[in-house]
Amino acid sequence: MKNDVKQKFKKYRLLYPILIIGIIYYIIFMYIPILWGFIISFKNLKVGGTIASAPWVGLDNYRQVFADKEMLKLVKNTLTISVSRLVFSFIPPILLTICIFDLRNNAFKKISQTIVYIPHFFSWVVIYGIAFAFFSGDGFVNHVISLFNGGKTIDFMTSTKAFVPLLVGSQIWKEAGWGTILYFAALTSVNTELYEAAKIDGAGPIARIRAVTLPAMIPVITFSLIMSVGSILNNDFEQILLFYNAAVYDVGDIIDTWVYRVGLGKMQYGIGSAVNMMKALVSMVLIVFTNSFSKKVTGRGMF
Amino acid sequence: MKKEGKKIKLSKEEFIYQVVISTVLVIVLICCVIPFLYVVGMSFTSEGEMIERNYFVIIPKKPILAAYSYLFTSTGFLAGLRVTFVRTVLGVVAALILSVPLGYTLAQENLPFKKSSMLFFIITMILSGGLIPSYMLMNKLHLLNTFWVYIVPGCANTYGILVVKLFVEGIPNDIMESADLDGASEIQKMIRIAIPLLKPTICALGLFAAVIHWNDWFTTMVYVRDAKYYPAQFIVRNLLTQSTSGEMMSNISTYARMTSKSMKMASVVVGVVPILCVYPFLQKYFISGMYTGSVKG
Numbered sequence: 052m053k054n055d056v057k058q059k060f061k062k063y064r065l066l067y068p069i070l071i072i073g074i075i076y077y078i079i080f081m082y083i084p085i086l087w088g089f090i091i092s093f094k095n096l097k098v099g100g101t102i103a104s105a106p107w108v109g110l111d112n113y114r115q116v117f118a119d120k121e122m123l124k125l126v127k128n129t130l131t132i133s134v135s136r137l138v139f140s141f142i143p144p145i146l147l148t149i150c151i152f153d154l155r156n157n158a159f160k161k162i163s164q165t166i167v168y169i170p171h172f173f174s175w176v177v178i179y180g181i182a183f184a185f186f187s188g189d190g191f192v193n194h195v196i197s198l199f200n201g202g203k204t205i206d207f208m209t210s211t212k213a214f215v216p217l218l219v220g221s222q223i224w225k226e227a228g229w230g231t232i233l234y235f236a237a238l239t240s241v242n243t244e245l246y247e248a249a250k251i252d253g254a255g256p257i258a259r260i261r262a263v264t265l266p267a268m269i270p271v272i273t274f275s276l277i278m279s280v281g282s283i284l285n286n287d288f289e290q291i292l293l294f295y296n297a298a299v300y301d302v303g304d305i306i307d308t309w310v311y312r313v314g315l316g317k318m319q320y321g322i323g324s325a326v327n328m329m330k331a332l333v334s335m336v337l338i339v340f341t342n343s344f345s346k347k348v349t350g351r352g353m354f
Numbered sequence: 355m356k357k358e359g360k361k362i363k364l365s366k367e368e369f370i371y372q373v374v375i376s377t378v379l380v381i382v383l384i385c386c387v388i389p390f391l392y393v394v395g396m397s398f399t400s401e402g403e404m405i406e407r408n409y410f411v412i413i414p415k416k417p418i419l420a421a422y423s424y425l426f427t428s429t430g431f432l433a434g435l436r437v438t439f440v441r442t443v444l445g446v447v448a449a450l451i452l453s454v455p456l457g458y459t460l461a462q463e464n465l466p467f468k469k470s471s472m473l474f475f476i477i478t479m480i481l482s483g484g485l486i487p488s489y490m491l492m493n494k495l496h497l498l499n500t501f502w503v504y505i506v507p508g509c510a511n512t513y514g515i516l517v518v519k520l521f522v523e524g525i526p527n528d529i530m531e532s533a534d535l536d537g538a539s540e541i542q543k544m545i546r547i548a549i550p551l552l553k554p555t556i557c558a559l560g561l562f563a564a565v566i567h568w569n570d571w572f573t574t575m576v577y578v579r580d581a582k583y584y585p586a587q588f589i590v591r592n593l594l595t596q597s598t599s600g601e602m603m604s605n606i607s608t609y610a611r612m613t614s615k616s617m618k619m620a621s622v623v624v625g626v627v628p629i630l631c632v633y634p635f636l637q638k639y640f641i642s643g644m645y646t647g648s649v650k651g
Contacts, residue, residue, distance in 0.1 A: 056466060059464050059465070059466050060466060062464070062540070063462060063465055063466075063540060065539055065540045065541045066455075066458075066459040066462065066465070066540050066541075069455045069456060069458075069459050070456065070459050070460075070471060072452070073452055073456045073459075073475075074474065076452060076509060076510065077474065077475060077510065079491075080491070080506075080507055080509075080510050081482070081483075081510055082478075083483075083487070083491060084482065084483025084488045084491055085481060085483040086483070086487075087483060087487035087490060088483035088484050088486065088487040091486065091487065102490070146378075147382065149375075150375040150378050150379050150382075151379065153371070153372075153375055154372070154375060154376065154379070155364075155372055156376075159376070159379070163379050163382075163383060165637060166383050166386050166387065167382065167383070167386060168637070168640070168641075169386065169630070169633060170386060172565055172569075172629050172633060173626055173629070174568070174569030174570075174571065174587050174625065174626075175569070175571075176569070176571050176587045176588075176590050176591045176594065176622075176625060177569075177587075177590070177622050177625045177626050179591075180393065180590065180594050180618060180619070180621070180622035180625070181389045181393055181622065183594060183618070184389070184393050184615075184618075184622075185389060189615070191392060224385070224386075224389075232641060255367040255368065255371070256367060256368055256371035257371075289571075289572050293591065310485060310486070311485055314485070314486055315485050315486055315489060315576070320486050323484075323485075324484070324486050324487065327483075327484035327485070328484075331482065331483075331484065334480075335480045335481050339480065354476050354479065354516070
């Protein structure tokens with residue numbers, strides 16, 4: 052038995068250096084930040100101080116977080132934004148997949164696929180620029196509106212009411228097309244005989260979608276639904292950081308933006324780390340739980 | 355898939371259905387394309403024409419290049435493009451240099467400590483230290499305010515490790531065994547057999563890394579103060595968020611003069627055009643890469 056292990060080590064002796072370099076790299080760049088974040092959340096770290104020299108304060112940072120009314124707002128905003136995202140951006144890729152998949156004209160099908168994928172490759176900066184061109188006070192949409200209501204304009208970019216719809220809308224614009232790929236992958240594995248049979252049975256397009264297409268997509272739909280519930284605390288931070296401004300902090304400030312603006316920007320390292328730690332732990336539990344749930348229900352998971 | 359090419363007469367129901375989905379798709383495509391065209395149009399519109407047409411211009415009658423010449427001469431945009439280009443190339447290398455050998459190593463069936471090593475890497479996908487400790491780490495490693503802050507942390511590509519591992523596991527055993535008989539070492543097997551077989555996968559991983567680097571502005575916002583390391587996207591972001599665009603040439607006719615908006619739009623256009631140019635050639639790699647991820651992530 053011992054010999055066996057020795058043999059294996061010998062067989063892979065050239066690969067171990069690779070593994071060790073990888074592990075060292077990951078310890079430095081991934082695990083040390085986790086450890087530091089954990090330690091700082093129990094310390095009172097001042098600007099210019101070091102992690103080692105900062106005094107321990109026990110659970111003080113966490114107590115402050117719970118006492119702060121601001122936090123409730125952050126959690127509320129985080130959940131409002133991600134739940135709206137989940138609800139509104141979930142269906143469009145499914146409908147889009149069915150529309151493109153059922154097209155008879157092959158050229159049109161190819162062109163549609165090519166074009167709907169493109170916005171995925173635009174950066175959030177670019178998407179913000181486009182949103183700005185359309186929704187700012189003198190943007191496209193306002194020019195159209197002002198034709199009807201006598202020149203009154205609304206600056207959607209600084210309106211608290213428009214903020215969440217803008218986020219969700221721009222995300223749908225960017226990602227709905229790309230989201231179809233996952234579903235197309237599921238549909239290419241459908242047995243063609245099922246479609247033949249549906250035709251022979253005289254099934255119309257709606258019946259066909261209900262009997263063949265949708266059932267083929269259901270496992271993937273379930274999978275992505277479960278996974279998006281698991282990552283409900285992880286909003287698209289970059290997008291919000293671009294779209295939000297002081298006028299919409301009330302609805303737009305989420306946990307991540309707060310950690311960035313106050314924790315890092317105003318150097319409240321202790322409290323920032325405490326907030327981040329709690330968020331990271333809750334979201335880890337959520338992801339692990341939903342992942343194993345998904346494996347049980349659909350037979351697939353992220354890892 | 356349905357039978358293509360055969361001209362079968364469509365039932366009335368099917369015909370209506372085709373009309374409906376075609377219409378929906380045409381609307382979707384218009385929604386995809388029009389915003390971009392509007393931005394392009396704006397970037398060529400002069401102040402004079404804006405005023406003349408009551409600030410509502412989709413296709414300018416007399417397009418001008420003032421916004422672009424301002425962008426390329428007075429905003430450091432060219433230098434930004436250079437930073438972006440270099441970091442994209444090096445960033446792709448960084449994203450592959452650890453993940454491919456690690457993926458290959460972790461795919462070895464009998465590797466001792468395989469399970470625990472996998473766990474070690476996967477944990478970092480669901481737990482991270484967050485911004486504050488990362489900032490301190492970059493400070494400690496003297497990466498703050500340097501070009502290398504874009505590259506060095508990018509070697510951590512756990513998704514890449516998983517994908518490569520999955521594909522190496524899919525290589526038929528007899529290919530590897532025959533290499534063993536020829537006396538090839540594990541490293542030789544990786545370089546001569548696995549990597550050539552994995553070319554499409556590696557291309558896809560490299561392309562995804564390239565897009566991330568091309569589009570990244572956030573790393574700069576957190577870690578870089580020095581303007582000479584600003585990538586193009588960060589400059590675009592700065593131009594978009596500042597309220598006025600600084601001094602504009604004032605003593606020329608308004609029909610040759612750009613507005614701050616057209617300058618902003620020009621920066622957006624320049625931010626995406628390179629991606630639009632390479633996308634058609636690389637589309638199949640992107641899609642195959644995405645399929646890979648979806649077959650079993």
